Amino acid sequence: MHAVGLVLHPGRDCGGAVATVLAWAARRRIEVLGIDTEVRRVQCAAEPVPAGELAGRADLIVSLGGDGTMLRAMRLADRHARPGDAGRAGPPPRECPVLGVNLGKLGFLAEVDVPELGGALSAIDGRRYTTEPRMAVDAVISGQVVTAFNDIALVRFPGHGSVAIAVLAAGRRFVSYAADAVLVATPTGSTAYSFSAGGPIVSPAVQGLLVTPAAPHSAYNRGLVLSLDDELSLDVLPGSGPVAVEADGIVAANAAPGDRVDLIPRPGAAHVVRLGRTTFYERVRRKLRLTDSAEIGA
Secondary structure (H helix, E strand, C coil): CCEEEEEECCCCCCHHHHHHHHHHHHHHCCEEEEEHHHHHHHCCCCEEECHHHHHHHCCEEEEEECHHHHHHHHHHHCCCCCCCCCCCCCCCCCCCCEEEEECCCCCCCCCEEHHHHHHHHHHHHCCCCEEEEEEEEEEEECCEEEEECCEEEEEECCCCCCEEEEEEECCEEEEEEEECEEEEECCHHHHCHHHHCCCCCCCCCCCEEEEEEECCCCCCCCCEEEECCCCEEEEECCCCCCEEEEECCEEEEEECCCCEEEEEEEEEEEEEEECCCCCHHHHHHHHCCCCCCCCCCC
8 A cells, every 4th residue: 555545533533543553654755634613623634635535545544443434434435436427538537446444333344443443554564454345326406416336315304294206117106115215225325214214234246225214104004126137216206205316425406396316226336355364244234133033042
């Protein structure tokens, strides 16, 4: 590696982890970059750069925080083409993998804790690691494109009526929901909002999108899993309350009756570092503190 980029949690104390990265990099004469507003806040020796330049200059992005920080780092590392980019000149984007370091509570996406950080960086520098591709989903509404790695959610405004959403699968209307929200989740997001709404846990190796209603008021209250070849759109129906369009929990747009939201999956939009220490299912079992729901006698 020639350069490592840092993405820091906006509130938690990242000083110890940043110092570990800086000390490790100094011994190897590796440059350390950080988003300008973040590294100035912690007053460290990392070179400040604009957020948009981080992935282009770094060989590795290190996310210091929880899953929210990791999702932000993945969005920064996402240099793949978006809708409307077709035909642009230039070489294909360079992959910049993301290492998640857990400073939070759950940390589904994180690979190591702070005490393991130095060893993880050495393993990556020695090419003793793999990368796990993670899908993004682009939501296109009124010409605006918003991107998420967990989920796109069409959510009711507090104090207003339910959202009324028709799901169009493979170009045909499949079902309509009246609900507090309708979520379109990637496999990565299956352990987030979708899971809380009753959706299944899905391996990140699965190539598909999940549609999950949250608190549905309709007779049909089940979710739907679609392949990447199935076109997916959500229509806001007449009589729906006002709709907020959230990308990874952040309000990115508004929608109203008559609007259509097209959902476009992009496999491999970001790559997460894995060191082979645990499986996806072991991480989920530990993070969710799963125990067997039934005792089976001998």
